[in-house]
Amino acid sequence: MPDPTATTTSVTRTLPLWRLLQAAAKAVEAVREGASATAALARLDAEVRPGAQALTFKALRHLGRAQALRQLLARRAPPGGVDALLCTALALCWRDADAPYEAFTLVAQSVEAAKRSPSLRAQANFINACLRRFLRERDALVAKTDTDPVARWNHPLWWIARVRQDHPQHWERILEANNSQPPMTLRVNARKQTPAAYLAALAGVGIHAFPAGRHGVVLDQPRPVHNVPGFDQGVVSVQDAAAQLAAPLLLQGEATVHRILDACAAPGGKTAHLLELSDAEVTAIDIDPQRCERIRETLVREGLHANVIAADAAQPSSWWDGRLFDAILLDAPCTASGIVRRHPDVRWLRRESDIAQLATIQARLLAVLWPLLRPGGRMVYCTCSVFRTEGEAQVQTFLAHNTEARLRPAPGHLLPQTGAMDNALPDNPSGDYDGFYYAVLEKEAEADAMARRA
DSSP: OOOOOOOOOHHHHTSOHHHHHHHHHHHHHHHHTTOOHHHHHHTSOTTTHHHHHHHHHHHHHTHHHHHHHHHHHOSSOOOHHHHHHHHHHHHHHSOGGGOSSOHHHHHHHHHHHHHTOTTTGGGHHHHHHHHHHHHHHHHHHHHHHTTOHHHHHOSOHHHHHHHHHHOTTTHHHHHHHHTSOOOEEEEEOTTTOOHHHHHHHHHHTTOOEEEETTTEEEESSOOOGGGSTTTTTTSEEEOOTTGGGHHHHHTTTGGGOOEEEEESOTTOHHHHHHHHHOOOEEEEEESOHHHHHHHHHHHHHHTOOOEEEESOTTOGGGTOOSOOEEEEEEEOOOOOTTOTTTOTTHHHHOOTHHHHHHHHHHHHHHHHHGGGEEEEEEEEEEESOOOGGGTHHHHHHHHHHOTTEEEEEEEEEEOOBOTTSOOOSTTOTTOOBOOEEEEEEEEOOHHHHHHHHO
16 A cells, blocks of 8 residues: 655645535545544645545544544534534544644634535534633543544444454554554665665754664655655655565565565555566566556566556456466455554444455455465465454464465564564664564475375
């Protein structure tokens, strides 16, 4: 998934705050109605989008608290647009420590946003009354919501319960990490530069950064990608440190890897990383033709080539040429529960029933793609999820039904981390990365299979 870390440009700073709040509230309303934040933000005017995205993401990270506060201020839910603006304002100003503006400024500008919106103008006085009361009684109101787990953790109740069940020792820090703003992590193209040389180049232009894993660097401040030195030239790509593990895990013993399948490959970051590190023939498949175009754009920017196919990976008869692959990367569709800090809308869009539905898809992909792997070959199964149903449990079920599969050393469940937490990711001094699951499955060689059956 792309890194949607928001930044504020000089153009955005010239826009009035009330206009950004209008746009952010529209995006929040769209998410509450079931649309993705990406789609909602794409519908906004280009000039307001960067600033509105920053406010939207912050509001979504605190939406549970905001909704609980709004219920105290107005027991009966107001119309959707009014409620969205109220909740957006409350999410942004409920706590001074990380508010983007002074609370009084946010309140005043939120009221102004209502006054300047034809559909909200009649409710401007109501919004003003609610927010002014909040300012007067903020400490008491916040204290009342502290007992509400959805307000405390800013995740749906079922999500909190699932994380607590799956990770009883770490559930609180997972939820806390999800509510933090992620860093901007870059992957350095090994064909063009080393991380050390790139860090030196950044220092030369006054940009502070530090290493992250074997191929990555983390910028101390996010910035628009086209303002990142070397991005347009394919020297670096945006990719979280945890996601950067996929290609190296698949390419262990690279001399035997000549043909690679990257299933569910969009937007192409892992495809490109495989090509940066090897000369293998790579086939990249994704079911969405538009997302396949993103793979091609990524490869063109880096000067790389892969066989990109728009097809359903679960139906090899429509795309496979019959030749076995030496290695398969299955980055399976999942709940994205490990990358919530980058996509804070996910927690409010997912339903608990999605886990079982996605697990069924994952199991089918494993079953269908495994026969396409040559004996002695390697498959990396990964998901950007912290739910065990999509990780450890999925792989254990697969192993129970495939006696020729061997589980090799791999990270397993990587929990989302911030720099202040334990560093569980090898060679990553930053200690800051998303939640992921990795399993390395090796297919038994023919000779070993024959000996086992004898």
